[in-house]
Amino acid sequence: MISLYDTLAGEVRPLATREPGKVALYACGPTVYDHPHLGHARSALTYDVLRRYLEWRGLDVRHVANITDIDDNIINRARDEGRTEGEVAVEWEAVYVDAMAKLGVLDPHERPRATEWVREMVDFVGRIMDVGAAYSTPTGVYLRVRDVAGYGDLVHRDLDDLRASAGARVEVDEAKEDPLDFALWKAAKPDEPSWPSPWGPGRPGWHIECVAMSLGILGDDFDIHGGGNDLVFPHHTNERAEALAVGRTFARHWVHNAMLNIEGTKMSKSLGNYRTVVEMLDEHPLNGRAFRLLVLQTHYRKTMEVNPELMASARSAVQRLDALSRRAAAAGIDIISRSGGTSGASRAVGAWTDDEWTVLPTSSHGPSLDHAAVEAFREAMDDDLGTPQAVAAIFDTLRRANAALDAGSEDAATLVATVRDLSERGLGIPNAGPPHLAGRLGAGGSTCAPGVTVLPDGGDDGGDDDGGLTASGEGGMAEDTPGPSDAEIEELVTRRQATREAKDWAAADALRDELSAMGVVVEDTPAGPVWHRQ
């Protein structure tokens, strides 16, 4: 049974979906007017992992993540740059989508844009007017908050409490009946983009966007509504109020991820600790996977810390995953297959530079998995997405796999396959770089046999109930590999191997230094040297 913390209930509850076997998930996306930052990435990663896990469990997930492409920030930027709002939004949406792809975030099934749903938003506002829960003023249409019973339930605060804060902070709009009332529709100001409406030209308020799109696409009573915990109030509170005002049932579960701090404080431009996803990714080819691992090592409801040291330690951990793949390959256990260039259409994410690889499906003909490890993983994930413990289970299995490899045990194949399945398909962390990173020379001269899985005894995974090991392949993340070509490297590795066989250690070491200077690491295994780029 899968449980999740529900913000509205204030406790961990079993995930009770509207339809058995299906999950309708709506996660609030970004407003596109600037570079996505690490916080956007943490949020996107949270729902990506939630989705992957639900799918790993065999559930049919419909994931919707919106793009807010019209708002004050976009308008301001467009004005500053002398462009249209549309141009600004299109540009930054592309940057966002590309950055998420590089983080291995699967494309949501639908990515609605606010501007494409204005008609539905106008209709929605109209219905709220019809039931008398809203009123129109010269500046726009406002929801009368006191008409909505349980308005503050999501934030667990009552009206007076909220009002005390609001009055003190925000300049009170004279036209509003209550400082808490918020705009459903904003009357157009000169030079601003606008759409026609029964209340005059204007544009939708922020909250109405998500209500119209989530209910419009997923329908009433959809399963999970997620977003950053900074959206609990006012955004989600107001979305909910709009839906309740017209008597519609909204999200069954509210999931909110915590914020991300850099050097102890929330990042912000003014503090100079604002970090974009692109910068982070550019700093090191392993950072995409490292950041995902770092995010997963902290529970999603707890503020997490990011700094260069932590990124470095996460990179080291990622390298252990890769090392296992190399060791397994050297031992003849190879569950990586090269897909001959076909870039799986359903694949959401960018391929590994020029090569693309995938993991063989483990459904019916796949290798058997280690039952205890799978159970530990599932137990951790079922309990409110316990990714830190899930990661622990994976690394524990990784250690066992290495030990089995050392011992030449038959269990090795199963354990290696388990590590791969859980980390890649369950959490979205690919285990090895492009196949050529595992390029292998030596006595046998064999390279990874395409599509071949050499594993003993491919029985199913212990016949346990709903392991749901049925989803398909894995998305990759871009990790550029500039520098010397494979041929150049293999040339040096081959020469070094010759000197080693001649026991000319000095020459061998010199060649290794040379390779090392090129960023290439050579490991001598019983089956011959194996190399990979740093």
Next chain:
RNA sequence: GCGCCGGUGCCCGAGCGGACCAAGGGAACGGCCUGCAAAGCCGUAAAGCCGCGGGUUCAAAUCCCGCCCGGCGCUCCA
């Protein structure tokens, strides 16, 4: 001010009443392996320990009360 969430080993971070498990990751040190490395495995005593002070309990890092410190929200925000 109001609300919420945290303070666990050198660092990050699980655990949230009882298992000689304070998980897992990183760093460090020792051993094995190796031509040397890398990768990998094994190990890292005793004492003490889970912000501080009380309390509840046969039993608390885990529950209650108080205090100190930190973060976030209440305003566009993932």
